[in-house]
Amino acid sequence: MxxxxxxxxxxxxxxxxxxxxxxxxxxxEANPDKDIIRLGIxxxxxALPQACTDAFHSAIDEMATDSGFRGYGPEQGYDFLRExxxxxxxxxxxxDISADEIFVSDGAKCDTGNIQELFTTDAKIAIPDxxxxxxxxxxxxxxxxxxxEDGRYKGIIYLDSTKENNYVPSLPTEKPDxxxxxxxxxxxxxxxxxxxxxxxxxxxxxxxxxxLFDAAYEAFIRDESLPKSIxxxxxxxxxxxxxxxxxxxxxxxxxRCAYTVVPKECAAFDAKGGKxxxxxxxxxxxxxxxxxVSYPVQRAAEAVYSEAGKAQARDLVAGYLKNADLIxxxxxxxxxxxxxxxxSPYIWIEGNRDSWEFFDMLLNKAGVVCxxxxxxxxxxxxxxxxxxxxxxxxxEKAMIRIKEALA
Numbered sequence: 124m125x126x127x128x129x130x131x132x133x134x135x136x137x138x139x140x141x142x143x144x145x146x147x148x149x150x151x152e153a154n155p156d157k158d159i160i161r162l163g164i165x166x167x168x169x170a171l172p173q174a175c176t177d178a179f180h181s182a183i184d185e186m187a188t189d190s191g192f193r194g195y196g197p198e199q200g201y202d203f204l205r206e207x208x209x210x211x212x213x214x215x216x217x218x219d220i221s222a223d224e225i226f227v228s229d230g231a232k233c234d235t236g237n238i239q240e241l242f243t244t245d246a247k248i249a250i251p252d253x254x255x256x257x258x259x260x261x262x263x264x265x266x267x268x269x270x271x272e273d274g275r276y277k278g279i280i281y282l283d284s285t286k287e288n289n290y291v292p293s294l295p296t297e298k299p300d301x302x303x304x305x306x307x308x309x310x311x312x313x314x315x316x317x318x319x320x321x322x323x324x325x326x327x328x329x330x331x332x333x334x335l336f337d338a339a340y341e342a343f344i345r346d347e348s349l350p351k352s353i354x355x356x357x358x359x360x361x362x363x364x365x366x367x368x369x370x371x372x373x374x375x376x377x378x379r380c381a382y383t384v385v386p387k388e389c390a391a392f393d394a395k396g397g398k399x400x401x402x403x404x405x406x407x408x409x410x411x412x413x414x415x416v417s418y419p420v421q422r423a424a425e426a427v428y429s430e431a432g433k434a435q436a437r438d439l440v441a442g443y444l445k446n447a448d449l450i451x452x453x454x455x456x457x458x459x460x461x462x463x464x465x466x467s468p469y470i471w472i473e474g475n476r477d478s479w480e481f482f483d484m485l486l487n488k489a490g491v492v493c494x495x496x497x498x499x500x501x502x503x504x505x506x507x508x509x510x511x512x513x514x515x516x517x518x519e520k521a522m523i524r525i526k527e528a529l530a
Contacts, residue, residue, distance in 0.1 A: 139498035139499070140494075143164065146486065147159065147161075160524070162450075162518070162521055165309065171374045172427065172436055175427060179419050179423040182418055182422035199223075199225075199409060200421060201227075201421050204227055205225045209225060213352060216351060216355060218354035226409050227380065228381050228416065229379040235258060235366050237261075239301070247278075248267055249280040249281075249301065251305070251500075252281045253506075254310075256499065273501075280297050290308065294322065301332065302333070306338070307341070310469055310494065310499045312462055314466045314467065316349065317348070327363070333363070335366070336363050337366045339370070342440050360389060366383050367383075367384070368382075369381060369427060380420050380423070383405070385401055385405045446512075446513065446515055446518040451470055454472055464511070470509045475505065481493070481495065485525060488527075488528035489521070491521045493508060493509050494510070496508060
């Protein structure tokens with residue numbers, strides 16, 4: 124008799140964004156003439172940079188000839204892209220990361236979910252609250268948690284991120300093995316200083332723990348004193364894996380290209396306490412279960428690092444940050460507390476009411492989609508997240524509607 128993995132039965136009934144999509148679909152069906160403005164899910168809305176589409180077309184033209192055709196590529200990614208990433212994203216900021224420590228993939232979401240396969244099912248997990256649901260749900264699926272009670276899973280070390288600690292969690296009192304961190308944070312938009320990040324790196328070294336650092340939103344950091352990579356902190360290469368994506372920095376949400384950095388000295392331990400390097404393990408997993416990102420997509424991603432590509436990507440990010448500035452100003456004028464919007468495309472708003480109630484009110488009264496904070500964890504209750512990923516005109520219109528709805 125074939126049996127299911129019963130850990131899946133612990134999961135809550137619906138993935139957060141699927142639930143939002145269902146509610147929006149039902150509203151649209153009941154109100155077919157109502158214009159909906161989406162400031163919920165973090166999906167970009169502006170076109171790919173011209174440099175990327177030019178490279179895309181050129182690569183497709185290559186594939187259209189026998190002499191230029193390429194079949195299976197290297198699972199880890201083509202050298203031209205890995206070298207461009209290492210040079211521009213890390214070495215240029217003083218982080219000693221080499222091209223062969225970079226693994227190109229089709230999404231940071233996939234990588235942050237898949238990386239936990241390398242570690243034992245009894246590994247103790249520390250996860251911020253509120254948090255991007257993928258970190259938590261994939262560990263539930265793997266069997267690292269107990270049941271769901273009172274808004275949380277048993278067996279998880281929750282790192283409360285609240286107004287009181289400026290949404291940067293304190294070190295845990297219970298010792299974890301794996302620590303998930305995300306800065307600029309999704310969903311709160313909070314950032315972390317280099318000194319604060321060093322505290323986490325030192326803690327991981329002292330406690331033989333590993334940090335999984337999601338830097339998918341690093342392109343939105345305008346404050347040059349803030350670290351864009353955990354590898355800007357001394358010693359981080361021994362205890363941290365970093366995840367990045369072209370989705371938000373260059374509009375690749377529908378094109379799919381990202382990468383994970385696994386330094387060669389980064390290590391975990393076997394049952395006897397012996398040190399085991401993670402780089403060859405991730406390489407084996409990557410080669411066994413992944414056939415690589417397509418050649419045209421990788422050429423398009425490489426073009427992000429051309430002079431034209433850098434300028435065009437900066438323009439995309441600047442446009443979304445302009446939206447974020449507008450949202451933050453209007454929310455402040457309305458008298459609501461919030462964080463984010465300055466070095467992040469997200470604005471985390473104190474709603475002073477039930478999160479889903481606030482979501483329903485904005486959808487029904489304003490035709491604006493937000494994300495209820497409760498979907499990100501127990502500490503998210505009472506909050507909503509607004510995303511800056513839309514046109515400036517739509518954001519202006521949305522904020523007028525929100526002000527009217529809250530009047």
